[in-house]
Amino acid sequence: NVHATALAEAHLPDEQTSVFARDAIDDLSQRPKRLSPKYFYDATGSELFEAITRLPEYYPTRTELSILRDRSSEIAAIIPKGAALVEFGAGATTKVRLLLENCAIGAYVPVDISGDFLKVQADALRKDFPELAVYPVAADFTAPFALPAAIAGMPKVGFFPGSTLGNFEPHEACAFLRSAREILGAGAQMIIGVDLEKDERVLYEAYNDAAGVTARFNLNVLVRINRELGGNFDLSAFSHRAIYNRERHRIEMHLISKKPQTVRMLGTSIAFRAGESIHTENSYKYSLERFSALARGSGWTAVKSWTDKAGMFSVHALVA
Ligand code: AVI
Secondary structure (H helix, E strand, O other): OHHHHHHHHHHOOOHHHHHHHHHHHHHHOOOOEEOOHHHHOOHHHHHHHHHHHOOOOOOHHHHHHHHHHHOHHHHHHHOOOOEEEEEEOOOOOHHHHHHHHHOOEEEEEEEEOOHHHHHHHHHHHHHHOOOOEEOOEEOOOOOOOOOOHHHOOOOEEEEEOOOHHHHOOHHHHHHHHHHHHHHHOOOOEEEEEEEEOOOHHHHHHHHOOOOOHHHHHHHHHHHHHHHHOOOOOOHHHEEEEEEEEOOOOEEEEEEEEOOOEEEEEOOEEEEEOOOOEEEEEEEEOEOHHHHHHHHHHOOOEEEEEEEOOOOOEEEEEEEO
16 A cells, blocks of 8 residues: 555554545545545644634624523523533534533533543633533544443433534535434434525625635645645645535635646645646535424424524524
8 A cells, every 4th residue: 555655654644644644645536626624623723713713704603602692591491400411523612601601511521533622621611610520522423422421311412513514515414413313312402503594795705704814724724734644735826715606505615726736645646737626615504494404304303493683693402
């Protein structure tokens, strides 16, 4: 295996690096070329994403927070007393704090692939909520994983904010919701944030911010390939493009090759035509009806939906 050998010679990779290498080489050999959005999130990418959430054009984060804040008593009324809150993916703790402050949560289970990040997050929450039992689980939440034995007898509530579901293809979104239902068990509930379809200009601006932070976020995946996989992408020879695909209800992010060029990584040459794209992300936008249909098709029932006044974003309560 040429790739594995080249990689081993380059810098004795850990398992995650070899998975990244295999995915990157496979995906860049496809037509059209693509890369998985999960590779955006190294330390720099996570910081750039945090910066995106503060941009004036990027409405989802602050709108979702306003819904969680304004509807906290209605949400609290739905969450059973002493429930274990299982968060799929552990980002900034801002959103979960709103639930912890307003609902009678007995235990908090953040699930994230990055064990280091989980530890920092868990320590911060333990400090601010000394009564709360925190049981971090280091796992890829898109695959089945076991819940900690300590929460066995508690009612379960899943939490999946940020419209991360929108970065899944529709069949992956359905598979994720089914798997979450399996993991949480019968009678469980789920609080999930979903971005809504809206004026295309608003969507366009949110992914083409004036300060260029989203462009840096998108290009960062090439920086990662250069550093971690010994690539030689010339960043100035690729540009960020984000467009709204109306038929498929999604924002698409691409990296466009500005000229014909050949890039090397791990002993593999990748040729680009001028204008050729690497499709790096889809961000699906739902209508309330399309989301309830997706939930229903995945074994959940949507019992309540909340939106902001302008109908930009939605938060849903589902029951299994
Ligand atoms: C994490 N996710 C929901 C973001 C989104 O809006 O799809 C990622 C992102 N991509 C570009 N800007 C933000």
